[in-house]
Amino acid sequence: MDQNEVLFDRAQESIPGGVNSPVRAFRSVGGAPRFIEKALGPHMFDIEGKRYIDYIGSWGPMILGHNNPKVIEAVKHAVDNGLSFGAPTKAEVLIAEEIKKLIPTIEEVRLVSSGTEAGMSAIRLARGYTGRNKIVKFEGCYHGHSDSLLVKGGSGQLTFGTPSSAGVPEAVTNDTIVLEYNNPQMIRELFDKQGDEIACVIVEAVAGNMNMVPATQEFLNAMREETAKHGAVLIVDEVMTGFRVALGGAQSVYGIDPDITMFGKVIGGGMPVAAFGGKRDIMNCVAPLGAVYQAGTLSGNPVAVACGLATLEEIKAPDFYKRLSAQAAKLVRGLGEAAKKHGVQFSAQSMGGMFGIYFRGSCPTSFKEVMECDGERFKTFFHAMLDNGVYLAPSIYEAGFVSITHDDSVIARTLEAADKAFAEVKRV
Ligand code: PMP
Numbered sequence: 312m313d314q315n316e317v318l319f320d321r322a323q324e325s326i327p328g329g330v331n332s333p334v335r336a337f338r339s340v341g342g343a344p345r346f347i348e349k350a351l352g353p354h355m356f357d358i359e360g361k362r363y364i365d366y367i368g369s370w371g372p373m374i375l376g377h378n379n380p381k382v383i384e385a386v387k388h389a390v391d392n393g394l395s396f397g398a399p400t401k402a403e404v405l406i407a408e409e410i411k412k413l414i415p416t417i418e419e420v421r422l423v424s425s426g427t428e429a430g431m432s433a434i435r436l437a438r439g440y441t442g443r444n445k446i447v448k449f450e451g452c453y454h455g456h457s458d459s460l461l462v463k464g465g466s467g468q469l470t471f472g473t474p475s476s477a478g479v480p481e482a483v484t485n486d487t488i489v490l491e492y493n494n495p496q497m498i499r500e501l502f503d504k505q506g507d508e509i510a511c512v513i514v515e516a517v518a519g520n521m522n523m524v525p526a527t528q529e530f531l532n533a534m535r536e537e538t539a540k541h542g543a544v545l546i547v548d549e550v551m552t553g554f555r556v557a558l559g560g561a562q563s564v565y566g567i568d569p570d571i572t573m574f575g576k577v578i579g580g581g582m583p584v585a586a587f588g589g590k591r592d593i594m595n596c597v598a599p600l601g602a603v604y605q606a607g608t609l610s611g612n613p614v615a616v617a618c619g620l621a622t623l624e625e626i627k628a629p630d631f632y633k634r635l636s637a638q639a640a641k642l643v644r645g646l647g648e649a650a651k652k653h654g655v656q657f658s659a660q661s662m663g664g665m666f667g668i669y670f671r672g673s674c675p676t677s678f679k680e681v682m683e684c685d686g687e688r689f690k691t692f693f694h695a696m697l698d699n700g701v702y703l704a705p706s707i708y709e710a711g712f713v714s715i716t717h718d719d720s721v722i723a724r725t726l727e728a729a730d731k732a733f734a735e736v737k738r739v
Contacts, residue, residue: 314358319343339686340693340705350377352716355702363702364725368712370704371519371551371576374635374664375625376716382580382621389617395609403611406620410578410588413623414553414560416568420588421597422611426550426575427455429585430513432597432605433571434459436587437511437544439603440596447501447512449492451521451678454513454548454573458483492518493526493677495533506541511571513546516561519710520551521681523660523667531567538570544593550575550585551710554623556663558632564662580622582615631715635664638722639713642666645726653733655688664713668703681708691739695732701725 322329330336330344337344345357353376355365368374375382389402403422411417423429434446434457446459454460461476462484474484488509490497502509512534518524538545547569552561554577562569570593575585588594596603609615625631639661646668650657659668669675670685670692689707696703701724704711 313343315345316343318346318358334704334706334709337705339707340690342694344705345697345702352376352378353714353718353721361700363697363700364717364721364728365702366711366713366725367702367704368714369576369581370709371555371665371712372579372581372622373712373714374555374577375580375622376714377581379580379622379625381625382618385617385621386582386614389614392613394614395612397608400611400613400616402613402616402620406578406584406616406623407588409620409623410574410586413558413627414562414572414588416562416590417572417588418591419594420586421594421605422616423585423587423605423607424583424609424612424615425455426548426573426585427457428607429550429573429575429587430454430460430548431457433546433573433587434511434513435605436571436593436596436603437546439601440593441510441542441544443508443510443543444486445488445505445509446486447488447490447498447509449490449514449518451492451524451681452513452515452518452548453520454515455550459487460513462487462489491677491679492521492524493530495527495530498530498533498537502537502541502543506537506543509538509541509543511544511546512538513548515548515551516565516567517552517556517662517665519665521678521708522669522675522684523662523665523710524675524677524681525660525662526561526565527676528565531565535567544570546571546573548573552665553577554626555665555712558626577622577626578619579615580618582618583609583612584615584619632663635713635715636661638715638717638719639664639666641719641722642713642717642725643668645722646729649726649729649733652730653737655733655736656685657733661713664715666711666713668711670707688736688739691736692732695735696728699728699731701728 328336458479463475549560553574571589598604643659643661658674660674670688675681
């Protein structure tokens with residue numbers, strides 16, 4: 312047994328499933344997760360000292376690679392000044408101003424500590440602002456684990472409030488309507504019937520929690536038009552896509568104007584910062600100005616905000632997204648070629664520094680098509696890559712992430728590993 316396996320056994324004695332967030336446990340691919348000791352640039356090192364090329368990037372935040380010197384310096388400087396004050400700081404004003412500059416649809420923004428909090432608060436705000444209860448989400452989209460959002464659609468059907476986690480009362484999800492992703496017709500039909508009861512529509516403009524599935528322009532246009540027509544709020548969840556698919560997020564790629572946007576991941580550069588923000592008249596409904604209550608002991612934490620600010624500073628470098636996108640594109644192109652060489656059904660795509668790999672002939676455009684991906688082949692591929700020093704997300708339902716430190720030599724080493732891994736997939 313290697314040290315990872317030993318520690319995983321030990322972890323399971325004191326932590327549910329041995330992990331503090333479920334997907335880390337390797338449940339769908341089997342085996343023991345790697346316990347990470349340290350990381351640098353594009354690499355992570357486990358407790359055995361084995362090096363991996365990291366394509367998880369802490370599930371999105373590490374766009375600069377691990378331990379960017381400027382970010383670490385900013386964090387150390389903030390630590391020297393104190394860990395938490397529970398009073399406002401100048402850095403919070405600076406980061407709010409920075410977010411507004413980078414995302415022009417934001418007029419005011421409130422910081423929280425996780426994407427879950429951002430989603431939960433955005434929904435409460437939309438309900439408080441409109442005085443309506445019903446919310447609309449899409450099958451396969453994840454917006455954090457707050458009760459009313461933990462609902463998925465059954466078999467692509469329009470589903471009224473079937474909780475998909477135990478412990479969520481039906482009463483809480485009765486007002487959550489789940490529609491098919493990339494189906495504009497369904498949105499129009501729902502709004503025709505019930506438009507005046509709907510508080511908000513919440514969407515990942517590039518879905519990243521059912522692997523990666525970009526929205527179609529028509530789909531996003533339909534929800535923008537219908538929400539505007541019926542006085543409902545459009546919430547775009549950019550926790551994953553914000554500062555990731557482009558400097559201006561997915562909304563800049565599609566040219567959509569959300570009422571509220573959620574941020575997380577990159578905005579904190581690896582520390583717990585998330586946010587929700589948008590139109591001033593809506594945001595002014597939040598306490599202390601308005602009647603929608605929302606608060607947090609560690610919200611706007613000075614160390615976390617320093618990390619976020621330093622990260623935002625770096626991603627503004629000229630050509631940052633051009634370089635990042637080029638590396639992700641090289642990766643998916645190379646993977647496609649390697650799969651073809653070995654005769655494995657495979658497809659892949661990227662947007663900015665985010666990518667999806669699929670064991671099916673073409674990139675999926677819906678939840679149903681994602682479900683058609685070959686999980687067994689992925690499992691073989693995943694473990695072969697891991698054995699060859701490449702750490703991919705341990706699930707077919709997760710997107711992957713490239714950092715600015717994934718240079719040509721890192722991509723080349725990844726593709727060498729992939730050549731062996733596809734050969735293995737073909738053999739099994
Ligand atoms: N929204 C999206 C789109 C996400 O990808 C995630 C996390 N993967 C969340 C919300 C929840 O964020 P957190 O894990 O920080 O609560």
